[in-house]
Amino acid sequence: xxxxxxxxxxxxxxxxxxxxxxxxxxxxxxxxxxxxxxxxxxxxxxxxxxxxxxxxxxxxxxxxxxxxxxxxxxxxxxxxxxxxxxxxxxxx
Numbered sequence: 001x002x003x004x005x006x007x008x009x010x011x012x013x014x015x016x017x018x019x020x021x022x023x024x025x026x027x028x029x030x031x032x033x034x035x036x037x038x039x040x041x042x043x044x045x046x047x048x049x050x051x052x053x054x055x056x057x058x059x060x061x062x063x064x065x066x067x068x069x070x071x072x073x074x075x076x077x078x079x080x081x082x083x084x085x086x087x088x089x090x091x092x
Contacts, residue, residue: 001049001050001051001052001053001081001082001084002049002050002052002061002079002080002081002082003047003048003049003079003080003081003082004047004048004049004050004064004065004068004077004078004079005046005047005077005078005080006046006047006048006076006077007046007075007076007077008046009076010046010072010076010077012043012045012046014071014072015043015048015068015072016043018064018067018068018071018072019041019043019048019060019064021063021067022060022061022063022064022067023035023039023041023060025059025060025063026039026056026059026060026063029059030055030056030059034055034056035056038054038055038056038057039056039057039060040057041057041060048064049082050064065079
């Protein structure tokens with residue numbers, strides 16, 4: 001699991017749009033069925049969690065990270081890998 005945290009000045013509506021665009025890109029690669037079965041991500045406040053344990057999630061995370069860096073800049077977000085089982089406590 002990957003945890004993205006965004007600086008206070010970042011437009012979170014834009015981040016949400018970027019996340020869904022990354023999921024759409026992953027759907028183009030993996031197909032709608034794999035997205036429905038394997039994609040798991042959450043955006044809450046200034047934190048986004050993406051489960052990258054399967055290929056679909058890894059693709060979403062890769063595309064999302066690339067889009068974020070290009071559109072918002074590499075210095076406005078951080079990414080850390082979470083230990084298994086911490087998605088609920090870390091997303092709050």
